[in-house]
Amino acid sequence: MRPPFPFSAIVGQEEMKRALLIAAVEPAVGGVMVFGDRGTGKSTAARGLARLLPKIRVVRGCPFNSDPDAEGPLPAASAGLDRTKVELRPVPFVDLPLGATEDRVVGALDLERALNRGEKAFEPGLLARAHRGFLYIDEINLLEDHIVDLLLDVAASGENLVEREGLSVRHPARFVIVGSGNPEEGELRPQLLDRFGLAVEVRTPTALAERIEVVRRRDAYERDPAAFCARWAAADARVRRRIVEAQNRLAEVVVPDEVLAFAARLAIALGTDGLRGELVMMRAARALAALDRRSLVAIGDVEAVAAMAMRHRLRRDPLDETGSTARIERALGEVRAG
Structure with a gap:
């Protein structure tokens, strides 16, 4: 395989x-x-x-990937397993x-x-x-x-x-x-x-150089998957370290009130229903700060995640044929201007 x-x-x-x-x-x-x-x-x-x-560490033989360090009993189907016996998966x-x-x-x-x-x-x-x-x-x-x-x-x-x-x-x-x-x-x-x-x-890339590079890399992978993956192992290892460090840092990342206020004003400007969009923006912005090895969320983090957190929550406006991403960019400009 x-x-x-x-x-x-x-x-x-x-x-x-x-x-x-x-x-x-x-x-x-x-x-x-x-x-x-x-x-x-x-x-x-x-x-x-x-x-x-x-x-991840799991209880050996558990079909539910149970965490040996989690509180509470194991699922009934795994009740007979020994929680002290651990394996990596x-x-x-x-x-x-x-x-x-x-x-x-x-x-x-x-x-x-x-x-x-x-x-x-x-x-x-x-x-x-x-x-x-x-x-x-x-x-x-x-x-x-x-x-x-x-x-x-x-x-x-x-x-x-x-x-x-x-x-x-x-x-x-x-x-x-x-x-x-x-x-x-x-x-x-x-x-x-x-x-x-x-x-x-x-979207399908439109830049000629980018399309050529996609084809070149895919062809190299198809010809010799093991050698291709070995060539990118160091880069993947850096991404792995970045993720692990961010996971460990996440609990310490602070979201200032002015950042929360910016996210709330953006949601109001977009007219979204409920508060789910703002919660997602806050969580995504905090994760982005952790990935960038920062302990404080900035307004720029909210701006960076706003489109992906909000584009699928916008109401359809029959009088506005502008795409959702463009509408978010426009709302960001209005909120920045105060």
């Missing part, structure tokens, strides 16, 4: 890479939605980021296929044990596998609505509750949802899109 394409080797697509780095440092932002053309590196970036993250990266059934997603009765032994046992689903990692959904706009509802509810609560066939199982399910899709194939419902913390737009 060949290794994923290195995150550091991705050409361009800076906003997408920044959003993924922020989500890796601060999962509380609520996931990343990536809309754009086919073949622009959406899944490549997500897989590359998951691969370069440091391994790569950060989970789970693909959710479009045709996945609800049982496969949330888990269900283990039919083999039920038929052969007469025991009622829980078979963990994709949400259990994704705990403490990433859940990637390609073409999320084509996924059945009830599955999307379920995923976002679990992502918001951090728990998966399964009650069926006489089973009642509850287990932690905290993960970063990364969704991707092509707007030409259908839009995600606004109330669901709003549940994603960040939304980014990717």
Whole structure:
């Protein structure tokens, strides 16, 4: 099995890479939605980021990736495991296929044990596998609505509750949802899109030099994946250190009142509903400051994350055909001017 394409080797697509780095440092932002053309590196970036993250400590043999240092009992299906026995695992990266059934997603009765032994046992689903990692959904706009509802509810609560066939199982399910899709194939419902913390737009590169470099690197990777990844190992290691340092620094980063006031004025200027946009801007700006090795969030951090935090929360104005990014830039100018 060949290794994923290195995150550091991705050409361009800076906003997408920044959003993924922020989500890796601060999962509380609520996931990343990536809309754009086919073949622009959406899944490549997500897989590359998951691969370069440091391994996580889990209870040996636990199908739920349980943290041995977490408080509280292990999930019922892992109750017999010894919490003192620990193993290291790569950060989970789970693909959710479009045709996945609800049982496969949330888990269900283990039919083999039920038929052969007469025991009622829980078979963990994709949400259990994704705990403490990433859940990637390609073409999320084509996924059945009830599955999307379920995923976002679990992502918001951090728990998966399964009650069926006489089973009642509850287990932690905290993960970063990364969704991707092509707007030409259908839009995600606004109330669901709003549940994603960040939304980014990717486009096919138009600069000749950038297109040539993309093709050159992809060709080198296809010819010899191991050698190509080895060439980018040092760059990926620097990104890994940057993420780990930011995760350790995050709790110490301070958001001054004037920064919060700037974010609130921007949200008012954009006319967004609720306070979710402001919370996401604050969390994303704090993660960005941590990534830049700073302990104080600046207004510039809010400006840097404003488009990705707010573009999918804007109301449609039939009298204003301006794109959402342009509307945010205009609102930023108005708020700066006071």
